[in-house]
Amino acid sequence: MPDHPDGDPPGDDPATEIVLRAPARSLWSDAWRQFRRHRLALAGLGVLVLLTAAVALGPLILGTDPQEIDFDAADEGPSLGHLMGTDELGRDQFVRLLVGGRLTLTVASAAVLFSIVVGLLVGALAGYAGGFVDNALMRLVDVFYSLPGLFVVILLVTLFGAGFWTIVIAIAVFSWMNTARLVRASYLSLKEKEYIEAARTIGVGNIQIALRHILPNALTPVIVSATLGIASAILIESALSFLGLGFQPPQASWGAMLNQSQSAVINQGHWWRGFFPGMMIFLTVLAVNYVGDGLRDALDPRKTQR
């Protein structure tokens, strides 16, 4: 069976009509079948679903106030009452971790969403317009690739203050280039296809072609890079907050909790203060990386076994 790098549904292929028993399968059901075979990716997906649910619903179910101060229970190690121990103010670390996870995960998702939008716009424009526009935009991508991401994010945050949106935009500004390159490559190859020519001959406008006929087919490679982008966005935000330049108290992302735990861990040996927030970052990033790996295998047309 021929490849379908452009994402044509296999059902349209004349070859499948000859083989009568082959049921029509969409790209997505094919991808899902493939994805399920990657056991670690499946486990990663499970961890992410669980984590998101815990972060979203956990604090409501537990009913503990993450800011509740209880000096009688200060600096306690993990126990049944406080699963992940308490900090120097006696605040329950488990609830704080769940609430902090909301911040970490929303910042990362928002940053990736922004970077995809920018990357799609730049990539589509460059690939569809071609020529001078393409050249200029790709040189811009080169420039942004050469600027050291973490340094610039730190600089932007010191310039404009460490608010939610500043952090989101600072991360997004330095992570759209990969998407732009992928989308441009898709547009370059797709705009030469017969179905685009057909659309043009019946008088479909440029914008309509770029958005309705090319864009959906150019999205597949973006999915993998966006997934992996979430991992790096989490790491950048955590690093920023760990360095004390990101979220400030009382807001506490996982990185910020690590930042506040430093002296407790190093000087007093309260390992739980640092261990659990880092563990959450690690688990999330690991799960995202495995899911990305599974998606790459599942969406790679060369690897699909039918």
Next chain:
Amino acid sequence: MSSYVIRRSLQAIPLLIGISIVIFLMLQMTPGGPLASSEGGGGRATAERTERLRAEFGLDDPLPVQYLNWAGGIVTGDWGTSYNTGRPVLDTITDRLPTTLLLTGLAFLIALLIALPVGIRAATRQYSAFDYASSGLSFVGVSTPSFWFGLMLLYVFSFQLGWLPSSGLEDLRQAHVGLAAVWDRLSHLIMPVAVLALIATAQLTRYVRGSMLEVLHEDYVRTARGNGLPERNVIVRHAFRNAAIPVVTIAVLMIPELFLGAVITESIFAIPGMGRLFIDSADLRDYPVLLGILTIAALLVVVTNLLADLLYGLLDPRISYA
């Protein structure tokens, strides 16, 4: 070849100009802009003094003219003055550079020393227990936040065991001589280098494994085996030498990443390098120093990219640049 070197190097110039424009625009966004940067005043200047200085420093000139003046300064070594210390930015940075280069260099070396044998072994025994273990570990390594790894190392080796010092580059309480001095320096470097090398080692192991796997299926490897060469010989002389070409490129491209990672490492272990300088300058809003370090890091990216391209051409005889 030499004409290729020149042509490829010339291609870096428009890129450098683009980067310098972005950095110049960021400089414009800083409070006080380039004026405060060359005055070292940090915005304390009075209105008429500012007025006078504006004229003197050409800030009423159109932006392109200002850009050319600024870029000329960068090329001739005038990078402005630190708000904090009043010292020239370039001197401030070059003072800190050797420490960061030492950390980066050691971490790079460690990454290579671990990744090459592990990656090769994993590839030659694909789907063995060793392969699964090393693949799993490299996924873990890539996903580990380095600051967390550092913090946990500090807890185990400094707080619990008391084996390694928790900060700085040397024992400040007493001077050591001879072997004790060597151990003093080493003991301060072990944890920072381990933290810095972690992600690079994990990434590099995956690349080495991947490129070895590609090469091992090639005809020339089968031919070498068919000729009855010892397996060791086949792997090292025939397979690895070809697999090494993309690995060298990736390894060179990792140098700027290690350099960036030094920000976090130096911050955890209180090491007075460039990364620490960057964080301290961010706390103090010392924009000239921040932009200076940014410029150095961007230069490093451009230079290593160039180097990777040139090395690729040099190592792969199939590519000719006539």
